[in-house]
Structure formats: C-alpha cells, structure tokens
Amino acid sequence: MGKRTLRPGDAHPAPGEIGAYPVAPHRYTWDGAPDIDGNPRAMPLGDFLRLAPYQPGDVVYVPYAEAWRLAYVSHVFHEYDLYGDRRHKFRVHLANKKGDRFAISWIYVFPGQIQRGYARAGKAPDIPADYK
Secondary structure, eight states: OOOEEOOTTOOOSOOSBGGGSOBOOOOOOOSOOOOBTTBGGGSOHHHHHHTOSSOTTOEEEEEETTEEEEEEEEEEEEEEOTTSOEEEEEEEEEBOTTSSBBOSEEEEEOHHHHHHHHHHHTOOTTSOTTOO
16 A cells, blocks of 8 residues: 655645544445446446445544554545456545544555454444454
C-alpha cells in the first residue's frame, strides 16, 4: 500500500476532531460482487460505486499493525481483480498517532481489510474474534 498526502491547497475532507464523526456500523459481508443477471460487468459503474458497503464520509476500522485504527473514507473507486471482476477500493485517512484527528496522508484499502479491522476491534459479531 502506497502512502499519499493531500496537495498544498487541497481541503482536508475531515478537518474536525475524530469524536465529531460517528463510526459506521459493520456492513460488509461477502456474498458476491453486485451484478446484473450474473454478469458483474453489465452493471453501470455509477451503480456499482453506489452499492459499495461504505461511502465517503463514513468512519471505519482498518487493521493497523496487530491492532486497528479508525479511518475516514474520502473516496470510493473501483478496480479489477486478477480474474477481471470489479471490486471496491477506498481511499481512507487514518487516525493520527495521538488519535484526535485524521491524517492528511491517505492509503487505499479494500472491503476485506475493513472487515478485518472491525473484527480486530470486536465490532463485528458475525466474525470470529481470531479472524486475521
């Protein structure tokens, strides 16, 4: 995962303190990619992005080291996996070391990584606690 930062002059998507943003509930359960009649590529891209489990403005848990950190979702993208199927990709701003604000740097994460973060934080009752 490459680490990036906002360009000079870009507004931070979450300038307030972390406590001002509610944490999104755990919503992701893998049941296949959204599709039309069994063909994920037939769905218009805009519809695919609107069906992402997390949207810009959500605060989620992501795995960090052996624990987790809060992160602010600023953008939703799509990407193609090894088999040519679409998958969601999120740009997130991690909580800083103090834990009071979101960093200006950002990373990309995928739904499975967010699911792992919720599991490590103990916020996903449908996932075993030892899920890595």
